[in-house]
Amino acid sequence: MRLIATAMVFCLLLMTSTSALAQNVNLTMYYPVAVGGPITKIIDDMIADFQKDNPGITVQAVYAGNYDDTRTKALAALNAGEPVQLSVLFSIDVFDLMDQDVIVPFDDLVATDEERQWMGSFYPALMENSTVDGKVYGIPFQRSTIVMYYNKDAFRDAGLDPESPPATWDEMVEAAKKLTKRDASGNVTQWGMHVPSSGYPYWMFQAFAMQNNQVLMSGDGTEVYFDHPAVVESLEFWRDLSHTHDVMPRGVIDWGTLRQKFLEGSTAMMWHTTGNLTPVRNEARFDFGVAMLPAKQRRGSPTGGGNFYVFKQASAEERKAALQFIRWMTSPERAADWSIATGYVGVRPDAYATPALSEYVEGFAAAAVARDQLEYATAEFSTYETARVKKFLDDAIQSVLTGQAQPTQALQGAQSAADRVLRAYK
Amino acid sequence: MYRVSNQVYGWLLFFPAAVMFFLFTHFPILATLKASFFSTPRGARPARFVGLENYRVMFDDPVFWKVLGNNFIFAAGTIPLSIGLALLMAVWVNGKLSGRSIVRTAYFTPTVLPMIAVANIWLFFYTPQIGLLDGLTGLLGFPSRNWLGEPSTVMSCLIVMTIWKEAGFFMIFYLAALQSISPELQDAGRIEGAGRWYFFRRVTWPLLMPTTVFILFNAVINAFKLVDHLFIMTKGGPNNASSLLLYYIYEVAFSFWDTAYASTLTMALLAVLAVLALSQFVYLERRTHYQ
Numbered sequence: 001m002r003l004i005a006t007a008m009v010f011c012l013l014l015m016t017s018t019s020a021l022a023q024n025v026n027l028t029m030y031y032p033v034a035v036g037g038p039i040t041k042i043i044d045d046m047i048a049d050f051q052k053d054n055p056g057i058t059v060q061a062v063y064a065g066n067y068d069d070t071r072t073k074a075l076a077a078l079n080a081g082e083p084v085q086l087s088v089l090f091s092i093d094v095f096d097l098m099d100q101d102v103i104v105p106f107d108d109l110v111a112t113d114e115e116r117q118w119m120g121s122f123y124p125a126l127m128e129n130s131t132v133d134g135k136v137y138g139i140p141f142q143r144s145t146i147v148m149y150y151n152k153d154a155f156r157d158a159g160l161d162p163e164s165p166p167a168t169w170d171e172m173v174e175a176a177k178k179l180t181k182r183d184a185s186g187n188v189t190q191w192g193m194h195v196p197s198s199g200y201p202y203w204m205f206q207a208f209a210m211q212n213n214q215v216l217m218s219g220d221g222t223e224v225y226f227d228h229p230a231v232v233e234s235l236e237f238w239r240d241l242s243h244t245h246d247v248m249p250r251g252v253i254d255w256g257t258l259r260q261k262f263l264e265g266s267t268a269m270m271w272h273t274t275g276n277l278t279p280v281r282n283e284a285r286f287d288f289g290v291a292m293l294p295a296k297q298r299r300g301s302p303t304g305g306g307n308f309y310v311f312k313q314a315s316a317e318e319r320k321a322a323l324q325f326i327r328w329m330t331s332p333e334r335a336a337d338w339s340i341a342t343g344y345v346g347v348r349p350d351a352y353a354t355p356a357l358s359e360y361v362e363g364f365a366a367a368a369v370a371r372d373q374l375e376y377a378t379a380e381f382s383t384y385e386t387a388r389v390k391k392f393l394d395d396a397i398q399s400v401l402t403g404q405a406q407p408t409q410a411l412q413g414a415q416s417a418a419d420r421v422l423r424a425y426k
Numbered sequence: 427m428y429r430v431s432n433q434v435y436g437w438l439l440f441f442p443a444a445v446m447f448f449l450f451t452h453f454p455i456l457a458t459l460k461a462s463f464f465s466t467p468r469g470a471r472p473a474r475f476v477g478l479e480n481y482r483v484m485f486d487d488p489v490f491w492k493v494l495g496n497n498f499i500f501a502a503g504t505i506p507l508s509i510g511l512a513l514l515m516a517v518w519v520n521g522k523l524s525g526r527s528i529v530r531t532a533y534f535t536p537t538v539l540p541m542i543a544v545a546n547i548w549l550f551f552y553t554p555q556i557g558l559l560d561g562l563t564g565l566l567g568f569p570s571r572n573w574l575g576e577p578s579t580v581m582s583c584l585i586v587m588t589i590w591k592e593a594g595f596f597m598i599f600y601l602a603a604l605q606s607i608s609p610e611l612q613d614a615g616r617i618e619g620a621g622r623w624y625f626f627r628r629v630t631w632p633l634l635m636p637t638t639v640f641i642l643f644n645a646v647i648n649a650f651k652l653v654d655h656l657f658i659m660t661k662g663g664p665n666n667a668s669s670l671l672l673y674y675i676y677e678v679a680f681s682f683w684d685t686a687y688a689s690t691l692t693m694a695l696l697a698v699l700a701v702l703a704l705s706q707f708v709y710l711e712r713r714t715h716y717q
Contacts, residue, residue, distance in 0.1 A: 395663075399664070
């Protein structure tokens, strides 16, 4: 009798404890930071707000380095069986994450019409990297395009109109020539322009190729077009900026220190992610502008940045909570706040209709450039084994920019190497 | 009976350490060796036996040969110079100069800084136009150089930074060794009329030999395990010009998630280190006299 009573008490205890667990869902997510500014603080504040609105769900956000480091840590945690339910990872990791069989499509998570509608509320250009075989695997969060920052004071000094930034390749070269200043002994004191080529060279190169009206990969992630004549021509142009026109330093330009160089006035124009907009705005001691990237055949820029993914190992309850969290983080108001705090694109059109963002854009037109450019945007480079394939391209680009190889041979080499890797996925 | 139980006792004492040693050293090596004969498991596809396929791929991989070559250049550039500099600094701060504790601290500071912080500082030193280095060469009238962006200069830049970082650490060992040398030897040398250089060459240097061997072992290991700065400064670029073997292994293992090939590369790294360690043991230990 006593035994039964003890057992019953024990069962009761167990039930209350599990029901307590049911009410309190703990989520862990990893996220990267690839731009300047106090991003970790912004994320922590957002999560604190979310937890206030949604008692019962605790989110632990773990800053995990850049995009590559974050993917590494998330996959390592998954392999080790640690509880990670969702993460912000590189939008281009989608094929690899599918190949690893670790993510669930959002189509399987949404239940109501309202939720389905939410899935369709983002800019289509941003969804290109999320959608595979008609299913949505990632929800846009910290997304960007490449924009051209330019120093209006330097434009005035060089006799250029600061309100009409160059709109074509030719105009850009011409302006950059006027903006390149040399001292008496011929040493450059101010370069015309900088396009970074460390860290994410393939990303910048996608913009050049897109402007020359050629994409670099097929939508299903199994084919690349590195040796297409238009692509070769694009790399020739990038190299010529430093090797022929002399408006950009030779060799590889570092991604990490470029913003500082622009702020110090050692380059008059720079191509960089719009995610750097707010730090540039806070620190620039001169009048600066933001322009869309110039056109050759057409305008063009790849999108970039991170998406939310939900991992397969999350339980049904955790998946539900994760969806609730992601919906909250990508609501129009949040997307607007996030865009103002960082410079990243407001991921959905109605974010720009919110009072906060519409007011901000009105007073600071540069904030809308990345959004307007979405019209000309394409998916960021993404294939199966994307890290490996894009390294072939990165190495080819760097070998050309440093004068070690010719564009044609370098890109043909990258093409055949990529073909070898991708053969398995066709 | 007594002898047996004593033996058992000995083995029991040895057992915990042996288990740890096997678990954390030998087992990973064996697991890596095994993984190098299999393909990488991905999602629903399990690993399958591929024999020497991964090794064939490695021998055909131009990046592997490039990073291996880079690593030897890096080792040859950093090891002798950092040890030489360490010895010089140790002799310097061992002397009776005023304010030597400040000098000692200054030399030792690079060692205690985290590598990532160091890399960030040096990244800005090397940045063209706005960096410290360009500022200095600019004063002398040299044009701005893209130090980390050119294949011809990037490796030297990393070597200089590494020497700066390592020399202070090695100095500590030399300093300890110098201070343990009996001053009576100095007195005896003086009575015999030995010059300072002669005394150093014939007495101090031989007495420092065990320390030098120890430092050399460490320096070789460091040259093959130092990768942190690459993440910050160059990512192995431009075009693999500054990539080192361990960084490449990291890239293959965690960026490409090709664990099988990474295991193969790890075996290559182990082989290189084993050969270096053996040659050091065989050659140096014979020439070194311990007190």
